[in-house]
Amino acid sequence: MAFGTLKDVETKGKTVFVRVDFNSPMDPSSETILDDKRFREHIPTILALEDAKVVVLTHQSRPGKKDFTTLKSHADKLERLIKRPVTYIDDIIGRSAREAVSSLRNGEVIMLENLRFNAEENLTMQPEDAKKTHLVRMLSEMGDLFVNDAFGTAHRSQPSMVGLPMAMKSVAGLLMEREVSMLSKVFSGAPHPIIFILGGTKVDDSIAVAEHVLSNGIADQILAIGVVGNIFLAASEIEIGNPSRQLIESLGYLGEIEKAKQILSSYGDQVVMPVSVAVREDGQRVEYPVDGIPEDAPILDLGSVSIQSMVQLIKSQGTIVFNGPAGVFEDPDFAIGTYELIRAASTVDFSVVGGGHTAAVIEKMGLESSYSHLSTGGGACIEFLTGKKLPAVRALEASWELFG
Numbered sequence: 001m002a003f004g005t006l007k008d009v010e011t012k013g014k015t016v017f018v019r020v021d022f023n024s025p026m027d028p029s030s031e032t033i034l035d036d037k038r039f040r041e042h043i044p045t046i047l048a049l050e051d052a053k054v055v056v057l058t059h060q061s062r063p064g065k066k067d068f069t070t071l072k073s074h075a076d077k078l079e080r081l082i083k084r085p086v087t088y089i090d091d092i093i094g095r096s097a098r099e100a101v102s103s104l105r106n107g108e109v110i111m112l113e114n115l116r117f118n119a120e121e122n123l124t125m126q127p128e129d130a131k132k133t134h135l136v137r138m139l140s141e142m143g144d145l146f147v148n149d150a151f152g153t154a155h156r157s158q159p160s161m162v163g164l165p166m167a168m169k170s171v172a173g174l175l176m177e178r179e180v181s182m183l184s185k186v187f188s189g190a191p192h193p194i195i196f197i198l199g200g201t202k203v204d205d206s207i208a209v210a211e212h213v214l215s216n217g218i219a220d221q222i223l224a225i226g227v228v229g230n231i232f233l234a235a236s237e238i239e240i241g242n243p244s245r246q247l248i249e250s251l252g253y254l255g256e257i258e259k260a261k262q263i264l265s266s267y268g269d270q271v272v273m274p275v276s277v278a279v280r281e282d283g284q285r286v287e288y289p290v291d292g293i294p295e296d297a298p299i300l301d302l303g304s305v306s307i308q309s310m311v312q313l314i315k316s317q318g319t320i321v322f323n324g325p326a327g328v329f330e331d332p333d334f335a336i337g338t339y340e341l342i343r344a345a346s347t348v349d350f351s352v353v354g355g356g357h358t359a360a361v362i363e364k365m366g367l368e369s370s371y372s373h374l375s376t377g378g379g380a381c382i383e384f385l386t387g388k389k390l391p392a393v394r395a396l397e398a399s400w401e402l403f404g
């Protein structure tokens with residue numbers, strides 16, 4: 001790693017700012033956190049700082065959204081999970097925050113207010129400009145060390161992510177270190193054959209990942225499922241029916257069909273797509289081969305023939321990267337494709353999962369421990385897999401050169 005980690009620094013007695021990503025699904029009316037996966041993943045980093053004075057920084061949602069809210073429930077949730085008091089401070093850089101930080105004692109933990117309540121945190125800027133923001137100047141004067149553990153936000157070039165590392169000694173937290181190391185292993189060091197399973201609805205992201213991993217010889221094959229699978233079927237001149245075509249249009253992805261065609265023309269023999277699908281007809285699940293999909297029924301899952309052959313293919317891999325489900329798994333009639341592929345992928349030597357929906361199904365199936373890594377990053381994980389250096393990772397590297 002080209003950045004410093006917790007092993008490289010002394011934290012005892014230091015005032016340590018820890019940037020985490022506790023941005024989680026919330027019920028805005030009751031302020032209840034609906035999924036605490038991100039909290040659980042950050043716990044090792046916070047516990048590793050038990051001798052320090054810990055100041056937790058995070059954001060929740062974005063201005064204008066219903067779940068853009070204060071962090072009282074986040075502090076309570078963290079307190080229950082680490083079984084130590086966590087004091088919520090309803091301020092970021094004002095007098096009460098500064099006083100709370102300066103009166104911290106070793107072993108104490110406080111959480112400052114939602115960083116995005118500060119307008120500067122919502123700006124995208126270069127690290128050198130971010131360093132000059134009021135937010136970064138004030139925060140960096142209050143602490144001795146910055147620990148960035150917020151992998152889920154690592155694709156955002158925002159002041160806390162890229163400015164703080166320019167202003168103070170900074171290292172990666174344990175989650176950031178594990179995410180970067182596991183995702184890097186996909187590019188180099190993971191056992192072949194390597195297959196990328198690309199599903200769900202975020203077609204533009206999946207096409208970008210497919211282009212990168214096929215053109216750089218990272219993946220041996222890609223397996224296209226979900227709406228991504230429908231795009232590849234359409235690119236192969238298969239009639240996918242009006243409802244599935246309309247969904248692609250409403251998501252703004254008609255242009256992606258042309259990109260899928262280009263991928264097929266260069267790497268067609270490495271792209272595996274469904275040979276059979278399940279549609280809804282008269283309220284029932286009915287299966288068809290892809291050359292006989294009805295004109296007026298939506299594709300909602302893989303058909304059993306495809307499930308069987310894809311399960312065999314997945315089981316023969318050294319590595320799988322799984323991003324996005326095979327169908328509308330929320331409906332039990334159309335969940336089997338996603339469940340069977342997830343079960344098969346859990347048997348492979350090295351298995352990495354990106355995408356919250358897929359990870360949530362894996363947790364529901366109780367298969368979490370059979371996977372090598374479930375990424376906490378949605379956008380960050382996808383950007384990483386398209387080969388981009390994430391701004392926060394670059395900032396940690398620059399910081400280590402400056403202060404390490």
Ligand SMILES: Nc1ncnc2c1ncn2[C@@H]1O[C@H](COP(=O)(O)OP(=O)(O)OP(=O)(O)O)[C@@H](O)[C@H]1O
Nearest residue numbers: 200201202226227299324327328355356357358378
């Ligand atoms: N054929 C299909 N038609 C319509 N929707 C589909 C189809 N296949 C999958 N989906 C939907 O895709 C959604 C998940 O897609 P998405 O790309 O968001 O997954 P993800 O990357 O795992 O999740 P996240 O957005 O949380 O990171 C599910 O709600 C599922 O119902």
Ligand SMILES: O=C(O)[C@H](O)COP(=O)(O)O
Nearest residue numbers: 021023062152153378379
């Ligand atoms: O959930 C995420 O992807 C991160 O917390 C970043 O959130 P953002 O997309 O609002 O910047």
